[in-house]
Amino acid sequence: MHPAWSLLLFTTLAGTAQGLLLALAVASWLLPLPTGFLLGAIALAEVLLTAGLLASFFHLGQKGRAWRAAAMWRTSWMSREVIILPLLMAWVALWWLAIAMDVSPTVLRVLSALVVVGTFALWYCTAMIYACLRFLQEWAHPLTVVNFTLLGMSSGSVLLCALSSLAGQNDLLQSLQFWALGSTLLAWFMRRQALRRNARLSPTSTLQSATGIQNPNLVQKSMGMSAGSFNTREFFHGATAQTVRRMPYVFQILLFALPLLLVAALGAHSAMAWILAVLLQFAGLLAERWVFFAQARHPQNLFYQTVS
Amino acid sequence: MIQWLKDLLQSPPQSLSPGWAQADGGGRADPIDTETPTLARQLALVIDLNVCVGCHACVTACKQWNTSGMAGPLSDVNPYASEPTGTFFNRVQTYEAGTFPNTDTVHFPKSCLHCEDPPCVPVCPTGASYKRKEDGIVLVDADKCIGCKYCAWACPYGAREFDDASGVMTKCTLCVDRIHDKLLPEADRKPACVKACPTNARLFGDVKDPNSEVSLAIRDRGGYALMPEWETKPANMYLPRRITPAAVGPEAQTPGEISSNRV
Numbered sequence: 001m002h003p004a005w006s007l008l009l010f011t012t013l014a015g016t017a018q019g020l021l022l023a024l025a026v027a028s029w030l031l032p033l034p035t036g037f038l039l040g041a042i043a044l045a046e047v048l049l050t051a052g053l054l055a056s057f058f059h060l061g062q063k064g065r066a067w068r069a070a071a072m073w074r075t076s077w078m079s080r081e082v083i084i085l086p087l088l089m090a091w092v093a094l095w096w097l098a099i100a101m102d103v104s105p106t107v108l109r110v111l112s113a114l115v116v117v118g119t120f121a122l123w124y125c126t127a128m129i130y131a132c133l134r135f136l137q138e139w140a141h142p143l144t145v146v147n148f149t150l151l152g153m154s155s156g157s158v159l160l161c162a163l164s165s166l167a168g169q170n171d172l173l174q175s176l177q178f179w180a181l182g183s184t185l186l187a188w189f190m191r192r193q194a195l196r197r198n199a200r201l202s203p204t205s206t207l208q209s210a211t212g213i214q215n216p217n218l219v220q221k222s223m224g225m226s227a228g229s230f231n232t233r234e235f236f237h238g239a240t241a242q243t244v245r246r247m248p249y250v251f252q253i254l255l256f257a258l259p260l261l262l263v264a265a266l267g268a269h270s271a272m273a274w275i276l277a278v279l280l281q282f283a284g285l286l287a288e289r290w291v292f293f294a295q296a297r298h299p300q301n302l303f304y305q306t307v308s
Numbered sequence: 309m310i311q312w313l314k315d316l317l318q319s320p321p322q323s324l325s326p327g328w329a330q331a332d333g334g335g336r337a338d339p340i341d342t343e344t345p346t347l348a349r350q351l352a353l354v355i356d357l358n359v360c361v362g363c364h365a366c367v368t369a370c371k372q373w374n375t376s377g378m379a380g381p382l383s384d385v386n387p388y389a390s391e392p393t394g395t396f397f398n399r400v401q402t403y404e405a406g407t408f409p410n411t412d413t414v415h416f417p418k419s420c421l422h423c424e425d426p427p428c429v430p431v432c433p434t435g436a437s438y439k440r441k442e443d444g445i446v447l448v449d450a451d452k453c454i455g456c457k458y459c460a461w462a463c464p465y466g467a468r469e470f471d472d473a474s475g476v477m478t479k480c481t482l483c484v485d486r487i488h489d490k491l492l493p494e495a496d497r498k499p500a501c502v503k504a505c506p507t508n509a510r511l512f513g514d515v516k517d518p519n520s521e522v523s524l525a526i527r528d529r530g531g532y533a534l535m536p537e538w539e540t541k542p543a544n545m546y547l548p549r550r551i552t553p554a555a556v557g558p559e560a561q562t563p564g565e566i567s568s569n570r571v
Contacts, residue, residue, distance in 0.1 A: 001461070061455020061475030068434040069454055075430035078458050082433060132431070135464045135538050204537050205464065207403075212532045212546050213357075213414055215405035221413070224367070224399035227392050230469040234460060299535065300466025303401065303418060 001136075002234050003293035009055035011126060012155075012285040014085070015148060017048035018119040019156015021092060023179060025112040027160075027172055035099060037167050041160065042096045049089050077132055081125035088118035123149040130292075137201050138296040143194040150187035151255075151288065155281050157183055158259060162274035170269070177268040181260065188256040191288065195248055198295050205299040220306040231304050237294035247291045255284025350424060350444035351482055352515045352543035353502070354522045354531060355417050358550055360509040362400055362415030369504030370398040370419075370480075378485045379450075383473030395471045397480040398501055414549050417510070419501070420467040420480035421534065421542035422446050428459040428468065437477070444516075444543060445484055450476045464538050487512075515543055 024041055027033060057063050069082040095111040127148035130139040157180040164172040207218050223232075237244065259277035266273035374397055375382040384394035398419040405412045422439075426446050429437045436452035437459045439445070448459075448468075453476035460468040460477060468479045483499035486492065496503065502512045513522035522545075525531060531545035 059456060061457075061470065061472075061477075062453065065434070065452070065454045068436075068452055069456070070433070072430075072433050072435050076433045076458075078431065078456065079433035129458070133462055134427075135535075136461070205535050209535050209537055210465075211403060211414070211416055212534060212548065213403060213405050213416075215412070217407050218403055218405045220401060221404050222402040224364075224401040224418070225396075229393055229396070230460070231466045234457060234470065235466065298461070298466070299464040299538075303466055 001293045001296045001298055002237055003290045004059055006055050006057075006059035007293075008286050008289045010052045010059070011148070011289055012052075012282065013048050013055065014052035014122065014126070015152030016155040016159060016282070016285070017045040017052065018088075018122055019152040019154065019183075020045045020048070020159050021088075021115050021156070022119045022153060023157040023160045023176060025116045026179075027176065028112055029109070031172055031175065033172065034169070035102075037164070037169060038099055039096060040167075041163055042092060042099070044159075044163070045156075046089060046092050046096070049085070049092070053085060053089075077125055077128040081122065081129060084118065084122045084125050088115065088122055091115050091118050119152075120149070123152055130296075135205065135299050136296050137204065138198045139292075141194070141197065143190065143197065146190050147187070147194055150183060150190055151285065154180070154184040154187040154255075155278075155285055158274065158281055159278050161268075162271065162278045165269065165271040165274050173268065177263070181263065184256060184260060188252065191252075191256075203297060203299070205302060207302050210299065210302040220303075223304045223306055226307065229304075231300060235298040235301050235304070239294060244291075244294050247287055247294065251284050251287035251291055253284070254280050255288055258284075347424070347441065347444045347516060349442065349514050350422070350516045350543045351487070351513070352422055352444070352522060352545070353419070353482070353499070354511040354513075354515075354525050354545050354547060356507075356509040356511070356525070356529075356547040357414055357416065358509075358529075358547060359507045360400070360415040360417060361507055362402055362413075363506065364400050365504040365506060366417055366501035366510060367396060367398050367400055369500040371396055373483060373486065373500035374481070377483075379478065379481050381473070382478065383471055385472065395469045395478055397469070397478065412549060412551070417501075418465070418467075419544070420446060420482075421465060421540075421544040422480075422482065424541035424543055425539065426463075427538070427540055428463045431458050431462040433458065440484075443514075445482045446479070447481055447484065448477050448479055450474065450478075453477050464535055464540065465542075482512075515545070 020041065024038065024045070028038065057066060060066055069079055072079040073083055091111060091114045095108070095115055098107055098111050124145060127145040130136070131141065131144040134140045157176060161173060161176055161180045164176060207220070208214055208216070211218070258280050262273045262277050262280075371382060374380050382395040382397070384392065386392050387394065398417060401416045401418055403414045403416055405414060422445055424444065426439055429439055429446065433456065434452045434454055436449040436454070438447060438449070440447060455470065455475045455477065457470050457477065460466070460470060468477050470476075471478045487497050487499065489497060498512050499510075502510045511522050511525055513520040515522050515526065517523060525547060526545050529547045531547050533542045533545060
């Protein structure tokens with residue numbers, strides 16, 4: 001599949017925001033957090049969610065009609081995502097307001113619990129958009145949901161570590177570093193499982209099943225046009241085989257290995273280590289999402305092999 | 309906004325009894341029937357690979373009719389430059405089976421198969437993609453489509469093409485604006501591609517009617533579906549190529565042997 005920038009940015013920005021919100025909500029239950037810090041961090045998450053939402057609009061051919069996408073929530077995971085995302089943004093805004101207005105702790109707990117539910121629901125809906133397409137075999141697996149969730153948890157908590165080290169929140173950083181490092185390690189392990197699974201997959205559809213011509217020696221001589229079409233643009237990544245082979249290593253180094261090494265080398269109290277980790281991880285996340293799309297082999301590609 | 313709310317409120321899970329054939333039901337954002345009951349009617353094409361000569365007349369006839377009809381315009385980008393591209397509902401591809409010199413060239417027209425269980429329909433977030441209950445045609449409501457392209461991802465056949473100029477998804481309509489048009493002579497109430505085919509390689513009709521031309525062709529000549537492994541139940545079927553041996557010469561076969569030689 002073609003990795004579209006709009007979708008790479010949307011899924012990575014929103015995923016990081018969700019991970020940040022989850023870590024913040026859990027931290028707010030366990031530790032006393034200064035109001036100013038909490039408000040700043042929640043606002044940053046909301047900004048990231050908004051940026052992700054804006055990026056997703058660039059994927060649409062008719063942006064002005066985007067509101068219609070909420071209609072088919074009974075059958076479409078995309079529709080469900082379109083409902084959950086603004087809902088989560090509203091809950092985050094309410095949570096921020098409630099903290100700013102210093103309302104009772106019970107209300108804060110309810111709102112932060114809603115935010116936690118929203119983060120998981122959004123991860124689930126976003127991942128199911130891909131995982132529900134049964135003939136995209138690289139995507140149609142629970143690992144897709146697991147990895148969207150874990151990668152968001154990892155990048156969001158590393159971001160919160162960076163924020164707390166900058167703000168001198170040493171108590172928070174002390175407990176949070178284990179959450180950040182643990183989720184990063186777990187995300188690495190599970191993402192490797194998906195890579196291994198993809199490497200072992202053999203496509204169910206063949207040129208024979210696609211055309212019904214049962215000769216084992218079957219080749220396409222013409223896809224029916226002399227240049228490209230939507231079919232050749234949307235479903236092919238357009239990169240060289242070498243790039244596709246190398247990118248999994250690139251994202252594993254940027255997303256997992258280097259951030260872990262940095263924190264180990266410079267120490268968990270070094271703001272520099274966490275800030276660099278955030279930057280490296282975001283580049284790594286984009287590369288990871290690129291691989292997620294590029295590795296998915298759409299069966300329609302069988303019909304578009306030869307130009308002549 | 310109001311229409312969307314109305315659609316949402318007015319669409320309870322529908323009981324799908326055989327008596328639902330309402331003529332205007334197509335345009336509404338109905339909930340998708342995932343149980344897929346059997347349709348009373350399913351219009352479809354049957355493509356005869358044995359006689360298709362790969363002339364692309366169906367491609368140009370389709371483009372002409374649909375670019376000037378209710379589904380159009382089907383935009384072209386750089387039509388006269390080095391990288392021409394554009395929106396088509398129908399393509400003719402060419403395959404070669406076998407090893408030289410015993411090869412067989414098969415021309416393979418490909419358009420939307422109007423699946424009985426279309427995977428492109430339930431994924432649509434707006435309800436713009438729908439399958440008509442009265443005749444089984446899978447259509448896109450161009451006024452509701454937001455151009456997210458998710459339905460194209462959900463089609464294993466690559467049957468849908470996004471139109472960059474209009475920003476919405478397009479696909480074969482089985483010439484829905486033609487086949488039901490009472491103003492046309494009855495012989496012309498067929499998809500443009502069927503009318504254009506010089507070798508009669510494209511048959512059109514109701515595959516649910518056991519005595520229709522298409523049903524008979526499927527039954528008698530081993531009509532098959534593409535990618536049966538995904539259980540989309542395509543309505544369009546293909547008739548296989550059969551080797552026609554030379555009538556003279558040392559290897560001439562008797563007619564009885566011919567029918568077993570499916571490529």
